[in-house]
Amino acid sequence: MxxxxxxxxxxxxxxxxxxxxxxxxxxxxxxxxxxxxxxxxxxxxxxxxxxxxxxxxxxxxxxxxxxxxxxxxxxxxxxxxxxxxxxxxxxxxxxxxxxxSLEEKMKYCFEVFDLNGDGFISKEEMFHMLKNSLLKQPSEEDPDEGIKDLVEITLKKMDHDHDGKLSFADYEKAVREETLLLEAFGPCLPDxxxxxxxxxxxxxxxxxxxxxxx
The missing domain is CATH 1.10.238.10 (EF-hand)
Incomplete structure (x- = not known):
C-alpha cells in the first residue's frame, strides 16, 4: 500500500x-x-x-x-x-x-452468546456454550447433568424477570452487579x-x- x-x-x-x-x-x-x-x-x-x-x-x-x-x-x-x-x-x-467500555463489551458479549440472534440467551444456548467450554476433564458422573445444574444456577442468578431465558436487560443488570459474569458463557474477550x-x-x-x- x-x-x-x-x-x-x-x-x-x-x-x-x-x-x-x-x-x-x-x-x-x-x-x-x-x-x-x-x-x-x-x-x-x-x-x-x-x-x-x-x-x-x-x-x-x-x-x-x-x-x-x-x-x-x-x-x-x-x-x-x-x-x-x-x-x-x-x-x-x-x-x-x-x-x-463496559457498555460496549456487554453488548458485544451478549451478541456472541446469543447464538441464533433472537435477542435472548436461551437455556439451550447456555447449555451448548457451557458444555463446549467446560468439557475438559473426564469425570464419573454424567457431565450433561452437571451442566444442566449450572445452567439453572446461572439462570437463578441472572434471569431477573424469571422468564427462563436471558434478555439483554437481565444480562446487563447481572453484569453491573458482578462484572465477572461478563464472560459467563465462555471467554470471548482477550485476557x-x-x-x-x-x-x-x-x-x-x-x-x-x-x-x-x-
Missing part, C-alpha cells in the same frame, strides 16, 4: 475509532496487511482475513481455544457478513475487543496478559511517529 493511501485510510479509520489514536490505527492497518499477506497465496488477491486466518489470530495471539466462541467472535468482527474481516472491521473490532502483550508489541515506539509512514 502506498504512502498516500495509507495516510488516507489512517485518517478515515482514526475518525471512526473511539479508542485508538492515529499512530495506533496506522500500526493496526500495517499489521492487518502483513497478516493478510501471510495468509494469501497471491498478494493482492484477498482484501480480508477469512474465518480460518482470523481464528488462528484469536488462538495464537489471544489464547482462545473454544471453537464455538471463536466462530462467534469472527461473526462479531465481520459486520457485513461477507465471510472475511476487512481492514475497517479489523480496526473497529479491535477497538472494542481491546479497549471497549489482560494477552491484551498487554499484543498492545506492547504492536504499539511500541510511539515516539518514532515520524518514521511509520515510510
Amino acid at each position: 502506498n504512502r498516500k493511501r495509507l495516510q488516507k485510510l489512517t485518517d478515515t479509520l482514526t475518525k471512526n475509532s473511539k479508542h485508538f489514536n492515529k499512530f495506533e490505527v496506522k500500526r493496526l492497518i500495517k499489521l492487518f496487511y502483513t497478516l493478510v499477506g501471510e495468509t494469501t497465496e497471491r498478494p493482492g488477491s484477498v482484501t480480508g482475513l477469512d474465518r480460518n486466518a482470523f481464528r488462528n489470530i484469536l488462538h495464537t495471539t489471544f489464547g482462545m481455544t473454544d471453537d464455538m466462541i471463536m466462530d462467534r467472535v469472527f461473526r462479531g468482527f465481520d459486520k457485513d457478513n461477507d465471510g472475511s474481516v476487512n481492514v475497517s472491521e479489523w480496526v473497529h473490532g479491535l477497538s472494542l475487543f481491546l479497549r471497549g 489482560p496478559k494477552s491484551q498487554m502483550e499484543f498492545e506492547a508489541q504492536v504499539f511500541k515506539d510511539s515516539n518514532e511517529f515520524q518514521d511509520v509512514t515510510s
